[in-house]
Amino acid sequence: MSNKSAVLITGASTGIGATYADRFARRGHDLVLVARNEKRLDEVATRLRTETGVTVDILRAGLTEPVDLAAVEARLREDRRIDILINNAGGNIPGSFVEQNIDDVDRLVALNTTAVVRLASAVAPRFAGAGKGAIVNISSVVGLAPELGMSVYGATKAFVTFLSQGLALELGPKGVYVQAVLPAATRTEIWGHSGVDVNSLTGVMEVGELVDAALVGFDRREPVTIPPLPDAGQWETYQAARHALLPSVQQEHAAERYRSAA
Ligand SMILES: NC(=O)C1=CN([C@@H]2O[C@H](COP(=O)(O)OP(=O)(O)OC[C@H]3O[C@@H](n4cnc5c(N)ncnc54)[C@H](OP(=O)(O)O)[C@@H]3O)[C@@H](O)[C@H]2O)C=CC1
Ligand SMILES: CC(=O)[C@H](N)C(=O)O
Numbered sequence: 001m002s003n004k005s006a007v008l009i010t011g012a013s014t015g016i017g018a019t020y021a022d023r024f025a026r027r028g029h030d031l032v033l034v035a036r037n038e039k040r041l042d043e044v045a046t047r048l049r050t051e052t053g054v055t056v057d058i059l060r061a062g063l064t065e066p067v068d069l070a071a072v073e074a075r076l077r078e079d080r081r082i083d084i085l086i087n088n089a090g091g092n093i094p095g096s097f098v099e100q101n102i103d104d105v106d107r108l109v110a111l112n113t114t115a116v117v118r119l120a121s122a123v124a125p126r127f128a129g130a131g132k133g134a135i136v137n138i139s140s141v142v143g144l145a146p147e148l149g150m151s152v153y154g155a156t157k158a159f160v161t162f163l164s165q166g167l168a169l170e171l172g173p174k175g176v177y178v179q180a181v182l183p184a185a186t187r188t189e190i191w192g193h194s195g196v197d198v199n200s201l202t203g204v205m206e207v208g209e210l211v212d213a214a215l216v217g218f219d220r221r222e223p224v225t226i227p228p229l230p231d232a233g234q235w236e237t238y239q240a241a242r243h244a245l246l247p248s249v250q251q252e253h254a255a256e257r258y259r260s261a262a
Contacts, residue, residue: 004055006030006081010063010072010119011089013040015188016138019211020086021048021056030055030081034072035089036062063089063115064107076122083130085123087116087160088138092153094195105152112156117163124171131175136218137164141184141226153194157182161224168223177221181214184228203228 007024011017013035021031025048033041038060045056059075061068076082090112093104120135127133142148143157164180171178185191186205191198198204210227217225226235 004030004081005083006032006079007084007086008032008034008076008082009086009088010034012044013037015190016186016207016211017088018044019207020088023211023215025052025054028054032057032059032075032082034059034061036060064110069115069118073118073122076119077126083132084134085119086136087119089115090138092190092194097151100152108152109156113159116160120167127176128171128174134177135167136179136181139164139180139182141182165223179218179222180224182224182226183210186210
């Protein structure tokens with residue numbers, strides 16, 4: 001087995017994950033590709049082996065299936081070649097909250113949050129012990145916007161962004177880089193799964209451009225990368241407002257505005 005750096009990418013059979021696989025292969029990294037569709041995984045792996053010469057392993061796994069998820073966790077813990085985790089696999093479901101089937105919601109939450117945190121947990125101790133490694137969590141701008149009406153999906157992405165910022169603070173001093181990537185609408189199959197014709201949308205980014213921009217943020221070791229956002233100052237202002245709020249809420253007594261029943 002080679003001792004080259006390897007990247008484990010979830011959701012690598014298509015879309016953003018398959019594009020990350022292409023880019024990291026062309027950077028010379030070996031790959032471990034994870035998804036449910038083994039045929040598509042094999043097609044991606046075969047193409048990249050041929051085109052780049054890197055070693056590409058595939059690991060078929062449904063990340064909402066505990067046994068499959070545990071197998072991916074074990075690979076992350078045990079394969080010391082893996083020094084980058086791309087926590088990309090994610091989904092969305094159609095409909096409003098009252099229309100959504102709660103079992104579908106449960107699976108969505110499991111994929112977009114539980115799997116993300118469990119896979120990060122599988123590598124964090126090893127990365128921290130080595131004083132190096134990177135965890136890239138694919139969130140979404142939807143996690144900033146309850147107004148978009150995707151309450152459950154957006155909540156899962158708010159979780160991913162918050163988790164990433166927290167892990168960056170915890171693991172950064174130990175030499176581990178954690179990046180949250182927040183795409184906006186990007187041309188992939190997820191829209192079909194969300195009940196939306198992506199061709200009916202405007203302002204849709206091509207997936208190669210999205211991933212290339214996300215990798216610029218990765219190379220800069222940016223904690224939060226928002227490829228479509230032209231002015232980084234808007235994100236910094238948003239963070240500054242959040243930071244300013246925190247001291248105001250550390251109070252012994254309820255705020256005057258809540259003291260009177262009126
Ligand atoms: N496209 C967009 O507009 C945006 C996407 N994102 C996020 O980007 C990430 C990638 O999405 P995108 O590439 O667009 O979507 P796609 O639907 O194109 O790809 C999703 C990938 O995840 C895999 N996957 C889906 N469900 C499971 C599962 N249960 N277990 C294991 N793998 C699974 C799919 O493979 P398979 O079916 O073979 O399992 C596929 O490889 C997601 O986290 C998404 O939320 C964020 C913002 C915008
Ligand atoms: C809404 C979507 O499904 C898309 N993945 C997004 O995050 O914008």
